[in-house]
Amino acid sequence: MQKLRDNRKSRVDELVTDILSTNKPTRKFLPHPLTEDSLYQTISGYTNDVQVQNFLESGCAVCGLLTTKSCLHKLHTVAFDRNLLVPDTPITRVERRCASDHILSQPGSVLLPHCNDICVECMDNLQTGKLPADSLANGLWIGEVPSELQGLSWTENMLISRVKHNYCIVKVHLSGMSKMKANVVSHSLPMAKVYQALPPTREELSKVLAFMYIGPNVPTQKEFQRTPLLVRRNKVAMALEWLKLNHADYADLEILYKNLSEYPPLVVVNFTQSMGSNKDPESTAVNDDEEDEGTE
Ligand SMILES: [Zn+2]
Structure with missing residues (x-):
């Protein structure tokens, strides 16, 4: 123990000698106060940088x-x-x-x-x-987005796109019938699907979109209305009709109103019963004392 202490002491002595032997100019510890010129430059530089433009x-x-x-x-x-x-x-x-x-x-x-x-x-x-x-x-002009294509839900967007690149899995957690949390996971399709006629049938859509609902009870109409998976048939029909008239890539599209009429207001749902909270215990903050995550 004594030997170790001696070694350390000699090392410290060496360092002190090193520092003292270097010929650095001695610096005064406190720098001089700012001159009026540099003060003016600093303040005017700052005010120029925070100008509203x-x-x-x-x-x-x-x-x-x-x-x-x-x-x-x-x-x-x-x-x-x-x-x-x-x-x-x-x-x-x-x-x-x-x-x-x-x-x-x-x-x-x-x-x-x-x-x-x-x-x-x-x-x-x-x-x-x-x-x-x-x-x-x-060649980047797309024009104004018309009202027919505004405010489409996520599923409605899937119904009107001619090319599908992804499989999507949507997980909606709902606990205590008060709060909802949704996650979407996308995996790329091995080969993109191109549709000659839209919307696809319900079975076709279920190949690229799965929806899981996790909550204490079977979801009711009230819960469905809050999910991003609503399908408004007239909204989809109007969007497809507008695209067929105005989008060069949709000119040869066939609109299948029969397929559209098969859609309920919500796409197929798998229901899993769960009484627990919708929070992921591993990603919850220490100061997070809310019972559930999501919208009321
Ligand atoms: Zn520009």
């Missing part, structure tokens, strides 16, 4: 991406060849309301509607005579 974002009319206002310029003040934004082949479409309407493309430059700004990146590209890779005119 460094945080506010707005869209770029050329690429449609959200950009901070400090990096945007007014489109009409920037000089470049406007013809760069006019595509050689039509890539836009005027919305059709019925099958007898002609397919027309929007005339002129492809720009984001109601937007008058351009981002620095698009401006630099256009001023050197190049079409920006992210620009809407470079």
Whole structure:
């Protein structure tokens, strides 16, 4: 023990000699207070960085991406060849309301509607005579999202997509009949499924979507209304009809109203009885004293 102590002491002595022997200039422990100049620079640098235009974002009319206002310029003040934004082949479409309407493309430059700004990146590209890779005119135009395609539930989105890449398993926990928690697990399909006719039959859908319901009782209509698995038949029919009229990839689609009428308001459910809490004990925080997770 004594030997160990001696060894340690000699090591400390060595270190102290090392430090003392280095010829570093001695530094005063307390640094000098800030000069008025550096104080002014620090404060004005900070106030410039927190200006509201460094945080506010707005869209770029050329690429449609959200950009901070400090990096945007007014489109009409920037000089470049406007013809760069006019595509050689039509890539836009005027919305059709019925099958007898002609397919027309929007005339002129492809720009984001109601937007008058351009981002620095698009401006630099256009001023050197190049079409920006992210620009809407470079085949990325999709148009405004119509009301028919807004607010679709997760299952409704699955019913209208022509290509399915994944198997999905949805697990909904409900305990005490008060709170609900849902998890979705997706696995990629070995080969993507492409549908010539939509919506798929219920059996077809059950091959790519499984729904497990875990709770103390068999789920009732009230619980179903809160899940992301509702199917509103008229909403799906309207979305498919709109896509067939307006989306080039849906033009040859067959809409199977018979399949749609087979769907109940909710897709097939496997029910498992459970009285416990819906919380995962391994991922619960120490200060988490709620009985269950989820929405009331
Ligand atoms: Zn842009």
